[in-house]
Amino acid sequence: MTRIGLLFERLKRENRKGLIAYLTAGDPTPARTPSLVHALERGGADLIELGVPFSDPIADGPVIQRAGERALQAGTSLRTVLDIACRIRETSQVPLLLFTYLNPVVRYGLDRLAEDAAAAGIDGCLLTDASVEEAEAYAAAMHRHNIDTVFLAAPTSTPRRLELVARYSTGFVYLVSRTGVTGERDSLSASVAPLVNSMREVTDLPLAVGFGISKPEHVAELGHQVEAVVVGSALVRIIEQHPGPELEQRLEEFTRSLKSGFGAQA
Amino acid sequence: MIAQPDSGGHFGPYGGRYVPEVLMAPIEELERAYLEARDDPAFQSELAGLLRNYAGRPTPLYFAKRLSASLGGARIYLKREDLLHTGAHKINNCLGQALLARRMGKRRIIAETGAGQHGVATATVCALLGFECVVYMGEEDMRRQRLNVFRMRMLGARVEGVATGSATLKDAISEAMRDWVTNVGDTYYLLGSALGSHPYPMMVRDFHRVIGEEARGQILEAEGRLPDAAIACVGGGSNAIGLFHAFIGDPGVALIGVEAGGRGEALGEHAARYRGGAPGVLQGAYSYLLQDENGQVALTHSVSAGLDYAMIGPEHAWLRDQGRAEYLAASDAEALDAARRLSRTEGILPALESAHAVAETIKRAPSAAGEIFIVNLSGRGDKDIDIYRENFKELDPQ
Numbered sequence: 027m028t029r030i031g032l033l034f035e036r037l038k039r040e041n042r043k044g045l046i047a048y049l050t051a052g053d054p055t056p057a058r059t060p061s062l063v064h065a066l067e068r069g070g071a072d073l074i075e076l077g078v079p080f081s082d083p084i085a086d087g088p089v090i091q092r093a094g095e096r097a098l099q100a101g102t103s104l105r106t107v108l109d110i111a112c113r114i115r116e117t118s119q120v121p122l123l124l125f126t127y128l129n130p131v132v133r134y135g136l137d138r139l140a141e142d143a144a145a146a147g148i149d150g151c152l153l154t155d156a157s158v159e160e161a162e163a164y165a166a167a168m169h170r171h172n173i174d175t176v177f178l179a180a181p182t183s184t185p186r187r188l189e190l191v192a193r194y195s196t197g198f199v200y201l202v203s204r205t206g207v208t209g210e211r212d213s214l215s216a217s218v219a220p221l222v223n224s225m226r227e228v229t230d231l232p233l234a235v236g237f238g239i240s241k242p243e244h245v246a247e248l249g250h251q252v253e254a255v256v257v258g259s260a261l262v263r264i265i266e267q268h269p270g271p272e273l274e275q276r277l278e279e280f281t282r283s284l285k286s287g288f289g290a291q292a
Numbered sequence: 293m294i295a296q297p298d299s300g301g302h303f304g305p306y307g308g309r310y311v312p313e314v315l316m317a318p319i320e321e322l323e324r325a326y327l328e329a330r331d332d333p334a335f336q337s338e339l340a341g342l343l344r345n346y347a348g349r350p351t352p353l354y355f356a357k358r359l360s361a362s363l364g365g366a367r368i369y370l371k372r373e374d375l376l377h378t379g380a381h382k383i384n385n386c387l388g389q390a391l392l393a394r395r396m397g398k399r400r401i402i403a404e405t406g407a408g409q410h411g412v413a414t415a416t417v418c419a420l421l422g423f424e425c426v427v428y429m430g431e432e433d434m435r436r437q438r439l440n441v442f443r444m445r446m447l448g449a450r451v452e453g454v455a456t457g458s459a460t461l462k463d464a465i466s467e468a469m470r471d472w473v474t475n476v477g478d479t480y481y482l483l484g485s486a487l488g489s490h491p492y493p494m495m496v497r498d499f500h501r502v503i504g505e506e507a508r509g510q511i512l513e514a515e516g517r518l519p520d521a522a523i524a525c526v527g528g529g530s531n532a533i534g535l536f537h538a539f540i541g542d543p544g545v546a547l548i549g550v551e552a553g554g555r556g557e558a559l560g561e562h563a564a565r566y567r568g569g570a571p572g573v574l575q576g577a578y579s580y581l582l583q584d585e586n587g588q589v590a591l592t593h594s595v596s597a598g599l600d601y602a603m604i605g606p607e608h609a610w611l612r613d614q615g616r617a618e619y620l621a622a623s624d625a626e627a628l629d630a631a632r633r634l635s636r637t638e639g640i641l642p643a644l645e646s647a648h649a650v651a652e653t654i655k656r657a658p659s660a661a662g663e664i665f666i667v668n669l670s671g672r673g674d675k676d677i678d679i680y681r682e683n684f685k686e687l688d689p690q
Binding site: 080081082083098127132157160181183184207 | 457463466473574
């Protein structure tokens with residue numbers, strides 16, 4: 027079992043919900059990312075998604091697009107992100123999920139990535155633009171190296187598709203809260219509850235929900251429906267707006283305030 | 293080979309469906325709706341009527357006598373897609389997809405455009421059929437194709453400038469996909485080339501097959517035999533696949549695609565995907581892609597906005613692997629020269645995209661005496677007048 031599986035077992039045992047934090051690795055620089063991850067962890071993040079910057083991020087809104095541009099400017103590649111993971115692992119056992127578009131993976135090589143990611147201490151991988159239909163070889167390669175494959179389920183997904191997502195997913199299933207790209211929203215779509223229910227019918231895996239979550243109230247609203255919630259753009263925006271020395275402190279405090287949305291946890 | 297693609301949209305290893313999960317169900321719905329429409333005589337009959345009476349099909353296959361004579365070799369025929377309504381082949385696909393969108397009950401159509409020809413054709417069919425229309429266009433392309441930007445607005449479309457990346461076609465497609473992901477319920481994405489996720493490469497090809505089917509009949513009537521070569525420019529590759537398809541089963545017909553050789557050999561200076569490209573995934577499809585060693589998509593350059601794209605359509609990648617089609621490149625300078633030459637020998641001012649096909653024709657015709665070439669003149673050059681003016685300053689004394 028990976029650190030992701032262990033995390034969700036522990037959360038269940040302790041009757042707690044998980045907070046998953048996304049950041050684009052290499053933003054503002056590869057050297058800074060480990061320190062930002064540690065700040066998120068201090069603030070209470072239970073799992074970190076390391077986004078791999080890509081030149082053509084079709085699923086991302088402007089905030090994460092700009093983060094990707096900054097990371098690419100700073101010379102970040104998929105190999106760089108694995109190096110960042112190695113450095114995080116020197117001092118932390120926080121579960122790490124690689125969050126990437128497919129083309130850098132194709133270029134790197136599936137088997138090589140699975141091997142190197144495992145060596146770097148990566149626990150899971152999520153491809154934003156690879157449907158389950160195209161994922162057979164990918165899932166097999168990752169599972170050989172004990173890396174979880176997390177797939178997305180969306181409000182538009184048909185029952186047949188949800189079954190495929192359940193079949194290929196390990197670790198947890200990532201529910202997309204609404205149609206659209208990544209980015210903060212004032213209110214969360216009512217489509218989450220039906221999606222949660224449909225997904226529960228086809229899997230026993232933990233469920234996390236993401237896209238559009240930026241406030242403690244969102245965390246509170248969703249926390250009683252799923253095992254974990256994901257916050258991305260709201261964190262990345264802080265990185266964009268406060269790149270100075272106070273950044274780590276701000277990230278830690280914001281993460282703590284998000285986590286407070288779950289209420290008093292054991 | 294003709295039965296391609298498979299049910300997952302694969303042409304050999306290429307093609308497929310590489311999109312965010314949010315779009316997978318809508319793409320499956322689109323495929324079902326298209327396959328039903330394709331087999332529906334009422335749909336085909338309405339489309340054929342519009343192609344004939346609105347768009348102006350069939351287009352002539354014109355024997356370019358003076359161009360042929362000036363090169364002293366092959367007999368060159370031009371398939372005059374430039375004479376279609378809106379000035380390019382793009383209208384074939386737009387009429388087909390817009391009828392499909394209406395059939396699917398959508399009310400809003402979005403599209404990307406590079407040179408603006410697909411955007412103009414989309415804006416046109418939206419006006420014709422009463423759809424709200426939004427066209428995404430890179431700001432760099434808006435600058436170099438100002439005329440088409442205004443044409444789209446005149447036709448009632450909203451043109452959304454895209455400033456990200458290289459601000460060209462690739463970035464316009466990403467932005468259109470983001471719109472589609474967000475508004476998938478009521479919006480139809482009218483993709484303009486033989487690119488993207490299945491079923492687009494198949495569907496766009498099918499709507500353009502009429503080009504090759506007509507040309508085949510016309511050359512048999514004119515010459516009593518098939519051509520030795522069919523030549524077309526290839527950005528995503530819609531006009532080329534439309535011409536090629538009728539000849540794939542005829543081994544004596546060489547299929548020649550012409551990519552944008554740009555202004556140099558280095559990555560970033562051209563859009564010739566077989567000059568240093570490698571298979572990869574971009575915007576829904578697996579195909580030959582210009583990219584760096586880390587899998588980041590490379591910037592491209594071409595004087596022609598319509599060819600300025602990092603990936604070639606997946607069926608072209610397959611045809612090349614099979615040895616059935618050959619892909620070459622013409623440089624910016626060669627395309628510009630070809631445009632001037634065609635203008636002066638035949639009185640036909642071609643689009644810069646089509647001028648790349650003419651450039652390759654000029655290279656190979658002199659040594660091809662006794663052969664017959666069909667060249668797809670996919671668009672007319674009015675939209676490129678500003679670029680021609682910049683490049684032929686001697687014709688424009690201040």
